[in-house]
Amino acid sequence: MIRQDALDALPVRAALPGLADALEGHGTAVLVAPPGTGKTTLVPLVLAGLVGGGPARRVVVAEPRRIAARAASRRMAWLLGERSGESVGHTVRGERVVGRRTRVEVVTTGVLLQRLQRDQELAGVDVVVLDECHERHLDADTAAAFLLDVRQTLRPELRLVAASATTDAEGWAALLGGAPVVEAQGVSYPVEVVWAPPARPVRPPHGMRVDPALLAHVASVVRRALAERPGDVLCFLPGVGEIARVAGTLGALEGVDVLQVHGRAPAAVQDAVLAPGGRRRVVLATSVAESSLTVPGVRAVVDAGLAREPRVDHARGLSALATVRASRAAARQRAGRAGREAPGAVYRCWAEAEDARLPGFPAPEIKVADLTAFALQAAVWGDPGATGLALLDPPPGGAMAAAREVLTAIGAVDRAGRATGRGTLLARLGLHPRLGRALLDAVASGAGSPGTAAEVVALLSEEPPREYGDDLGSALRAARRGGDAYGARWRTETRRLRSAAGEDGPAAGAAGTAGDGPATGAGGPAGGLPAARRHGPAGGGTTAGVRGATGGGSAAGARGATGSGSAAGADGPAGIVAALAFPERVARKDGGSYLMASGTRAELSEGSALRGAPWIAVAVADRPVGRGHARVLLGAAIDEGVARRTASALLTEGEEVRWAGGDVVARRVERLGAIELAAHPLRDPDRALVRRALLEGLRKEGFGLLRGAEAAAGLRQRLAFLHRHLGAPWPDVRDEALHARVDEWLEPELSRARRRADLARIDAAQALGRLLPWSTGEAARLDELAPERITVPSGSRVRIDYGDPDRPVLAVKLQEMFGLQHSPEVAGVPVLVHLLSPAGRPAAVTADLASFWRDGYKGVRAELRGRYPKHPWPEDPAGAEPTRYTKARLGR
Template sequence: MPVGAVVPELLATLQAHGAAVLQAPPGTGKTTLVPLALAAQAPGGGVPGRVVVAEPRRVAARAAAARMASLLGEPVGGTVGYAVRGDRRVGPGTRVEVVTTGLLLRRLLRDPELPGVSVLLLDEVHERQLDADLVLAFALQTRELLREDLRLVAASATLDVPRLAELLAAPVVTATAPVHPLDVQWCPPARPVRPPDGLRVDPALLDHVAGLVRRALAERDGDVLVFLPGTGEIRAVGGRLAGVDAEVVPLHGRRSAAEQDAALRPGERRRVVLATAVAESSLTVPGVRVVVDAGLARVPRFDHARGFGGLDTVRVSRAGADQRAGRAAREAPGAVYRAWSAAEHALLTPHTAPEVLTADLTAFALLCAGWGDVDDLPLLDAPPPGPLAAAREVLYRLGALADGALTPLGRRMADVGLHPRLARALLDGADRVGARPAAEVVALLSEEGGPGSGDDLVARWRAAHREHRTPWHREVDRLLAALPAGASSRRGPGTPRDAAAGLVVALAHPERVARRRSEDGTAYATAGGTGVELAPGSGLRGAPWLAVAAADRAPGRAAARVRAAAPLDEDSARQVVGVRVVDEVVWDGDVRARRVERLGELELSARPLADPPAEAVAAAVADGVRREGLQLLTFGAAARSLRARVACCRAAQGGPWPDLSDEHLLATLPQWLGAQLAGVRSRRDLARIDVLTAMRALLPWPQAGRLDELAPVDLPVPSGRRVALDYTDPAAPVLALKLQEAFGWTATPRLVEGRVPVVLHLLSPAGRPLAVTADLESFWRGVYPSVRAENRGRYVKHPWPEDPSTAVPTARTTRAARGPGRGSG
């Protein structure tokens, strides 16, 4: 294998630095040859302890172990073994053990020193799965703080290797592979297909993919590997391939170990392997010469605002598409049929986003709490603060955290190897409904898909019992073994199956306990405050209460679609979620005071509260005014004038003049309205509040006594009238008057002890604007002559003297105002 050429360099790097980054393309042997070399050919005569290889998927772990054992001519469980969830094959002579990243995380939590382990090889770190990122961070801290002798190899095919090398403080060892020719066929559908929506894929795309498979079988030799996003699409395309001259083999994580292993062995006839992303990396499907790629992937997504998580269907990244295509040319020249165009390919994202940025972080937060401070972890990408805080809040509600540390229950939850919600449901459910029912329901919830179909979890439970020794049965056995001693023998109170399923789901997701809210029985409101709806024709339709196990919300939809749920009775809902009785005093146009019984955000009952506390009423009214605005209060002309004039003084002198802006008045409503709020019960009451008196009480003393002097309501003008000031702009109050009324006025008036100039709007006799000035002397001298020239012919009955600074001001016409000393111009 090509990686063999760099094994000596890798061993020397580990000897010198204790860590290395191994960059090697798929098919070079990094997953199989390197661990054997580490176990047998390390400097100093071999590694004294075990080599542990971490793989992101169970099928890859088993396949890698089987391949290494076959290279040695041994059965699995001898020199090479594996351990995955619910299945372990190792022996006393095992030197290389392949494990899943999730299993390795739990081992590190139980004993961070990893006794007996000499080398950790973390494979496929470029996939950026949450567990893989965390294993890398834990391993780095183990090396730094506890085990300087622990060797660490991070193997990657496509990741940003310099960044990874910087995190490990380790050199990069690069292996190259001979490149077999790869024929890329761009095969977009003839007609546009709808983009994926949640878990839904347009059937037209699946028709097209099935057509590409038939075309590939006709045009090419060798087996065909087809990449599809999930098990539902595998079933759908498999049905569309009925009658092809080839064996159609599904390959996904829900298949049994024997079925997965069989899919990875050459067949007696030509094969079409329908696979999810499990076949993207870490393993080789022998005999494959053609890849058909639907171009879609399933990734974890979490709606933090609504608390719903699950899988979402997205376009594959360019790196992912290249990984898939490489499967066709791994052993010989090959071809890839891509169900999209070259132009679309250029628009794909370069890499899949790290799961830490998009996934539910509850399990991540639990493991970090068991390890130490997440802020100190050497992670490639730090978790977003908001989602991490939300995850910790979930752990507090589940009883896994207290005062920032794991509780005994939290440690048991971490040991079970499940999402914390499911671990809590298993541990608490064993006491409430019996160990076996709890384990069986949790096993249904722990994997995507599973026995049966549809959204009725109880029906799927019955379907699981009708099947024989499926992965579900093995998971039930594992969960029973994971329960504390004696728990697996407890039978519980004999709860009926329907009730047991609903109760266990409610224990896992108390915020998803839902009550019917529509007459047609399809719409529900959850205790967490979000809406969910059943699919048309659902067998759960009309159930008064549901415990929702899975739901997803399509973009643009207010309610999430229920994917799995079980009926629940109200008594169980009350027990699991808890009921609180609160006195609510709120504003909804008027004050509404009630004593309310709530289950989460669901209102169970309410009755009027006759005598609510005065402070609660005042707070409710203040909240209502803040939401609806100050227009609920009556601001008369005097109140509006007061606010404007105080704002002018504040702009010129600052404190101690108060801030009477909308924002500040709303923020300090209880303080300045004071006792007047206590008697308010309605909009009518609010409108009667004496706003003017309340604001006057805010004015400072003795400055308040000089307000009319500093910022008067109006000013006398030369014509003898008093003209109101406009304080719309507190820094530049406006005085609007006819130009002839300003004759003889040489200095512009100023306010607030001369600090604020008044802006004069000089109007024509008809009241139209002629000029705006804050410097009358300059205006008379420089601008007035042109204004006079333009307007004296238009307004002949009004005076337009040559020297307005000495002319007699007037608001009347020339004839009415004529007298000694009055010039007509």
């Protein structure tokens, strides 16, 4: 029996006529409706003709999360007085609840993408509703682009609704070809904002880390909200770990149930949250409760102000979720949950002054996430570069290039980026392409049966709880025997993957429940695509030898592999699968850490079960605050044979000639990426490589490696002075300029050199002389324009210091300059004269001797003649006789 009273109470009803007109006239619409108005429940029922008496249609509603898809399906079925699976059903990964009479099906965006790749026409579907568009999940953006492509090329009658609580309505309207925007007004009550920052500063989030002091503060604010406000309390936290920690801090609250809501929560807990109970509740939730779920009874919201977003560290080859400050848009969404049923309050755990510095909106996933799965989706769709897809934000070029490199290496796309037959198979699996590659190649690599490989891949497709430990083999055993919610989901996914990897081939089991969430791949044949996207498969098979972030698709053993080829012990399959999925993360123990094939170092935590393993395959890692090394969160022990086979595309062997330890080192080296496997000395290395190594040594250690470098330094300074003041044809002799012209001045000696000792035989000054302007005749004027020494009035020949090319320096005893009226010049530049005392210490500095004799000399004379009475100190130095001697010698 239809619950008409509940349907009539939904505020979105007032916007339904406008929505119907928009779809009738334009075929697309943007529906903006606050949470709780009924956009997710009433609108699909009306569009399907299940309520309101409209024509019967089949409607697909796409939700970003499994928990939201299930909840929406059950809510709509309840409104119709039915059970889920009758007129309304749902399909998520590993669960399909639909019947022959189903007219509204709620799916995840990942499942929708799978269907679009298998059947671009979406035969039998009349309307698609993309819900929660404001969250900008990558799968939702991709699905919207594909659907618009289908409408333009195959099915212009397919109706499309982009629905959201708060979104960029104008942007989505433009994307949908000028679609009308329909707004529904929600019923909301005043929400008081209570600023509740921690009393003491807390450390900002970094990676997945959240300061425990902040979580303790959040727990105290929850207690405060319980004491100050009636009803239930909804607390927003970034992830499962933080929810568990705050729940533990709260402990047992008298008369209050503490519920933990997230994607991994058991169905019973999810159901309990969505139904009001007799006792007060504290609901600790991730962002799933911002708009996807409506929690009844909430009068107070506690907002920790944090969110999780995907991030890729291309430099270290790591991708993971990162904790960030929640956007102002998310904060508004969260606050609104307190005013759904009555006046409420939101307790924000940050200072009011910080609010203006928060980002306006969450970052679109396409801008920050790993794009490997997206790139495969686009390639199978027929648009490898995604240049023809209607997207609110284009994918970053660097991230797409990195994704194509991975896909090429595993044989999913050809060199032009087009999907291969193997790529289509990978896409059908509903997994990230890396995990799909591991599932396809695991058996041939020695990982045991397809069932065992499926178990490990299922474990990697949803990271296991931290209490399972960091050893993938131990985590697998824990999942096998575990009776927790994770174990139940793992077993469901394992069954799906066993079917996909079984005797029927990887296409089996892909239908219907192939995958959901941002890690899904794409599937479907290349034929039958919209005309604008149609490209046939470029061929099956794999591609090996690709220089990149992953190993080749082939599971064949590599030449020269050592070991038996199977990891030791019962955990061998886990290591093989992890290494196949992340070949650039196979790592060998190197001192106190592990060196991964990617070149990144990784460390194990204290007490890790993997400590001591010579080789490991790193499945999950992050980078702790303040550390350059990665930290292994999940990995498995392997041996060298497994590392060689699974990462065979990273195997290289060749001559390496480089400058190391102060000399040329020439070896034949076998490497697995950055890991050196074996090395043997080279007796007759390639001369070009040796020359390059010698130049590397000169860059690192300087031209002091050449003979007579000290004398040559004086020549370089003189030439630098002339180049500075006269320019061409006098050469630039800075280090970078000399390296750029090395062929002109250091040959042929450099080509004959083989080691450091040979460099020490090259006369540096003679070599530099080749750069002098001999052809113009100017070289002969070197000593005239920049003499090494000049004769001073006493007759001494004193060296000029050209260390500062702007102003040469002449350091000479003061008495030797008597009688000289003007400062000496070289190349027209006055020399800076350092006048020294009889003991050789600086007494005065001047560039104008005449001025010094007139004004400065008196003070110097008064200070020094008593200290040096044996030396002449005439009253008129400008007219006195210069001398190198004391008064006694002058008298003789």
